[in-house]
Amino acid sequence: MDNEWTNSRRNFVKTLILSGVSLQLPWIQSCSQKVQDIPVPDNIEPLSLNSFLTIYSVMDILFPDDGNGPGAKQLKSDHYFLWTVNDPNFDPDTRSFLLNKLEKLNKESLRIYGDNFHDLSRAQQEDYIAELSETDWSKGWLSRLLTLIFESLFVDPQYNVNPDTIGWKWLNHFPGYPRPTTQQLYPTILNKKHEV
């Protein structure tokens, strides 16, 4: 599965180069190692690759893989972000908030550091997030991302997060029973809500 993904992602990077995304070329060269390390899902709509890599990197700072339990990347919080913004029932204003601030962070990173956020060194990323956590336009956004990470930490693995209940095991969290069946999961349960 990992090999399939790697090939798929390499092909994607190749396509970017061949399709003449000229401005991206320096970025691809400078971050090639980083890109290799980040598993990009096949479908990252509505994000650009750049935005996806940024959200992945921001979440990794917010909830790092530091040896004390799973980090955002083990919890698949990036997948959860994508699932959330693609949920047709998700509040459109909150969706715009999440996406617009992500775009703004990318622009600000370029303006301040001359580089995409995910291309910055880890120390630069940490410094920048520390600054953003005290900045009016961004602290609410970071707080919202943390809530999404918490959801990927605590909800049922059937939502394709919290794999193998790593979040529950880390915190000795008792989830309650019965666990949901596929028919009881969101958003399938909404069919019941609209049943006549």
Added chain:
Amino acid sequence: MKYDICVVGSGAGAGPIIYELSKAGHKVIVLEKGPWFKTEDFAKDEMVATRKSVYTPDLKDEQHVLVQKKDNGKYYSQSTYSSGKDFWNGNAVGGSSNFMSAYFHRLKPVDFRLLSEYGPIEGANQADWPISYDDMEPYYAKVEEVVGVSGVVKNHKHLEPRSTADFPYPPLSENIFSRWLDEGAEKLNFEIFPSPRGIISQPKEGRNACYYSNFCGSYGCSSGAKGSARAALINQALETGNCTIIPNAKVYHLETDGNGTVVKANYYDHSGAKQSIEAGTFVVAAQAVETSRLLLMSKNPEFPNGLGNNSGQVGKNIVFSGGGVGAGQIYFDDLTEEEAQRLKQPGVFINRASQQWYEIDDPAFGPRMKGGTIDFVTEHANGVTKAVKLKKSHGNLIYGSELKSRIHDYFTKQRKLKFEIFVDWLPNDNCCVELDPEITDKWGDPVAKVWLGHHEHDLKVGKYLAEKAEALFKQLGMKNVNSSISGAVSSNLQAGGCRFGNDPKTSVLDKNCKSHEVNNLYVTDGSFMPTGGSVTYTFTIYANSFRVADHLKERLK
């Protein structure tokens, strides 16, 4: 077809009417705004129960406008869509009773005569009830039997008079903390007793006993043990063949014939199409805020201010539950291994309460006055909810390894135990329901504008009780003991707006909860309550609805 009874809503105020009238052979139609979830639809999924609007409307479709007093003393309004603070409680067959925690304390005799017992308070609109505790007592006993209440009666200073010796169902299993509370209370001469719960501990008529899922409040019950109107009453009513439920039916107008009689309930069906139901008697039980909203929306030339509102009293004197919460922590390092394991045991309940200060007679504090209830509870098991509280410290965002350590310590090294304070929410002119002049719901109807003004007296009493509870927690050696008493509203604890009384000029309903002005309109949710007492409302709403059901059965003979 013309039905005998049309019931708007299907929660605690509606359930007994549906149950009793169906069993008596009357044709009952129920118009429920929400969907119809059955017991088998409920799992323990934090995503569904609390992270998404599955049991409540989407706020962009249906919102409230809340008017709150700020620190500068002025009132400001904001829609819940704008603030993100949901004011709904559970729209589904069975209403919010599906999602209650089911602490079932009775009111006391003094609660029925608050004004005459304790005298007026400036700025508050207390009123005595037109009935007494003795009128209600048989119906409390009936709820205990029919809906199912578990517990054990223990005598205490303010134990209300009972016609039965004990609860029909034995007490639910308890956490070791309950025993520690008992021991600490004894040392402080602090009077506590086992809390009765509207949750059955033994099977009953198709409902299974509680299996201690650890996720009770805010969650639908997967065994039917929780005494929701759906599980305990409506399912029984359906078996009679006399009851029809229409889910996803939003009633927007009650139509009269020009002679003070309601003839039709007009509603939007699941597709948004307008439909209507004809019936001989109409019972509204849509929860206090929405009930007032529906009556205010049901204007016509006969009732230009809203149905049954020629007195101008509809929507006035809404009450919530005054008080607040407190907490303390126990660290596992301070316990033996066995004690820690028992404290960690998920699912079992604390089920302890104190009503030692249900009336405060303390010259150092002031003249004799009404007090309230202290309920001792566990922190809710919702993981996300707990983690969200840990991401900020003194207003600063915490993240990274510091946040992870904080979360890990919180979940693995301690347990937080809580107390909840319930005192009267004094009715006042700044707590009411109107129709918002600008914001509409997805059907184009005005949403409820809810004024949430509280009386400062409520805070004074709440703080008195919180100090007592804090003292008990400290006696137990708990850490970080604190409390917060405020005028903040719990939207699931709402009553008033159509208070009952003997004077049509100052009340909306008569003592049988029939509109003074409308021949065949009854209101049986918490709207009828002129004052709310110092306990949660559901038990009393159930009991009163059984009382009105008896009246209706007589009237329809």
